[in-house]
Amino acid sequence: MTTEYRRPSLLLVEDDAVLGPLIAELLEPGYRITLAINGQDGLHLALTQTWDAMVIDRGLPVMDGIALIGALRSKGVSTPILILTALGATDEKVRGLDAGANDYMTKPFDAGELAARLRALTRTFTPAAVPxxxxxxxxxxxxxxxxxxxxxxxxxxxxxxxxxxxxxxxxxxxxxxxxxxxxxxxxxxxxxxxxxxxxxxxxxxxxxxxxxxxxxxxxxxxxx
Amino acid sequence: MTTEYRRPSLLLVEDDAVLGPLIAELLEPGYRITLAINGQDGLHLALTQTWDAMVIDRGLPVMDGIALIGALRSKGVSTPILILTALGATDEKVRGLDAGANDYMTKPFDAGELAARLRALTRTFTPAAVPxxxxxxxxxxxxxxxxxxxxxxxxxxxxxxxxxxxxxxxxxxxxxxxxxxxxxxxxxxxxxxxxxxxxxxxxxxxxxxxxxxxxxxxxxxxxx
DNA sequence: GCCGCCCTTAAGAAAGGCTTAAGAAGTGCC
DNA sequence: GGCACTTCTTAAGCCTTTCTTAAGGGCGGC
Incomplete structure (x- = not known):
């Protein structure tokens, strides 16, 4: 049976010219991905379209990841957000989550875990198979x-x-x-x-x- | 304005006689905590009361954490669940998240991060129109x-x-x-x-x- | 009982929704 | 690959609901 499945849309905000496309490629099979390379573009895209999830880098040029999340949440955007960053200290995690992120992963990261965490974030608890x-x-x-x-x-x-x-x-x-x-x-x-x-x-x-x-x-x- | 604030209810399922009460004590200030020391008790409590979140140990006697989560999700329980466990391998994380958990933390853990992740899980972003x-x-x-x-x-x-x-x-x-x-x-x-x-x-x-x-x-x- | 205010009804105008139909795109079969 | 079939998308006209305006009758207060 060919289950009609809508690939979730994912906004990836990542300034690293290598890592960005790499992550995009990794997740491509499961998501419709749009890549923004700085916070301002990210903010604009986040506000003008609807997304199933966002993956946001912590340290971004122009507009910091935390600031970006704060801006989105204050405008009532409730899309699940996962922070992906090199900063692994506990207080960094706390700050990121309290800014409004839903999950926090540190680089280097495992692609499988990222995918699983995104599935957890975008999952709706009306399991597709249940009537x-x-x-x-x-x-x-x-x-x-x-x-x-x-x-x-x-x-x-x-x-x-x-x-x-x-x-x-x-x-x-x-x-x-x-x-x-x-x-x-x-x-x-x-x-x-x-x-x-x-x-x-x-x-x-x-x-x-x-x-x-x-x-x-x-x-x-x-x-x- | 004085916001009427209700401490969120939290179901903690943890069999370790030391760790269970310890975690409970750590989170006590922010949550009304109920501790279940095995999966069956946990399942019963999860189904008979409503909770704002659950923290579930991965390895539980009688009924495994994954099985517990599966049972809850298949019954339509959509409460946010965080798995807290010693098993840190990526495929363990993937399995836990895909079973229906919303977040996954490994022991030893930082209390601050646990609290922050729980805040992220219980936060509601839809103040929606109130009747x-x-x-x-x-x-x-x-x-x-x-x-x-x-x-x-x-x-x-x-x-x-x-x-x-x-x-x-x-x-x-x-x-x-x-x-x-x-x-x-x-x-x-x-x-x-x-x-x-x-x-x-x-x-x-x-x-x-x-x-x-x-x-x-x-x-x-x-x-x- | 008179006066002012309120209730009820109704009808035209505007906005929004429903229905239909036909071409385009996709899918499976030969 | 071509054909037949289903499904998706677009578009236009008609129909229904909602909004606004208006006017006559009823009721309460003085």
Whole structure:
């Protein structure tokens, strides 16, 4: 089976001309990587796009890694951040983590451990293999199919399942079209795509699976 | 402002009779700590109570740390978990993180770093929109819906929710139409708009949500 | 009972959402 | 590689909801 898998996006901020591309290459198979070579570029990229995780060097030209993280967190950016640096002293680690980083690794580092720590950071605890329930319906991401308690099995396309899964991952939360678009569709700035897929879901499953919040976006279920 | 601060709860699963109490004591100032001395106790405690974080030893009697984490994650428990262990090999780290842990530290460890990593794990970056309560009703600004304790979900339009939220923000205060108008409606000098929306609210929610103060304006609830 | 204020209703305008359809891109099979 | 099929993307027109305005009737205070 070919699991439709979205490679997570990763922003790498690393000024070392050798190390940067090297890390990028190491992680390439699992991530869509963008490399910024200084803090300012990093800040700009971090703010203008959404990322699944960031790997940030501690000592950066123009804008220090700690300052960069502080700037992001103060603006409400909650993306997981891993600091990768040569500074290994405990108080350096404490400072980095308290600035808002989620993990801290020291150079020289092991590529396998970096990858594992990134997986831990980007993991969502709705394991992909476990069925997700949406009211009376149950979505099995593995087979991309939905079935109601006694109803027939409805099979969905990759995008349909992805959209449904995203909405169902946080019941009660209202997602804007832009959020859904940037995370699950490579499409251009065309929020209308979402409408189309919502329509598909409603037709295939039930008119009431997805609730519209007029002027805001879409929502499934109620908050816990 | 005096931030009401709750010490986070921490489940520590550690079989070492010396190290367990020691770690507990180290973290005591910042956390409400419960110590489990084997995996089974840990699993039971993890499932029957809610925790802000867990620190789990890798090598545990009865039930191994990895197995414990696996059991928790497969049951949908998403509490942040930090593995603390003597096993420092990279593939051990990878195994631990991939089992579902969020961070991995090796003994001997630095107390300051442990504390910093725990802070990073328990930190929340989503202060999100907080539901507002109005008597028996609760308004969720994100989905613009109102529900009573056991009643049905009522969805409001943007303006309705805005007006209700404004009134509910200061219970007992009487707002004049002009105040409400200038703050929430771009409409011209037409105080009648407010009347219309108050009517909508009363129809959708309950006749008595909003109280009229004759000759002055509108009001919700009583002063605190 | 009179006056002023409030409630209710309704309808036009604007904004946003739904539906449809058709071409493009991707996938698997021969 | 070519063909058939599914899925994805784009776009346009129609429909629904929401906002705003307005006017008539009802109610309370004096």
């Amino acid at each position: 997700v329930s949406i009211g009376d319906w149950e979505l099995d991401p593995a087979s991309r199919s939905v079935r109601s308690v006694y109803g027939p099995l409805v099979s969905l396309t990759a995008k349909e399942a992805e959209l449904l899964g995203a909405l169902a991952a946080e019941p009660g939360r209202v997602f804007t079209r832009e959020e859904l678009l940037s995370e699950h569709f490579q499409a251009a700035d065309q929020p209308g795509v979402i409408d189309t897929y919502v329509h598909h879901l409603r037709r295939k499953i039930s008119k009431s699976v997805v609730r519209t919040v007029h002027g805001v976006g879409y929502q499934i279920g109620d908050a816990p | 507002v309560s109005i008597g028996d009703w609760e308004l969720d600004p994100a989905s613009r819906s109102v529900r009573s304790v056991y009643g049905p979900l009522v969805s409001l339009t943007a303006k309705e929710a805005e007006l209700l939220g404004a009134l509910a923000a200061e219970p007992g205060r009487v707002f004049t139409r002009e105040e409400l108008l200038s703050e929430h409606f771009q409409a011209a000098d037409q105080p009648g708009v407010i009347d219309t929306y108050v009517h909508h609210l009363r129809r959708k929610i309950s006749k008595s949500v909003v109280r009229t103060v004759h000759g002055v304006g509108y009001q919700i609830g009583d002063a605190p």
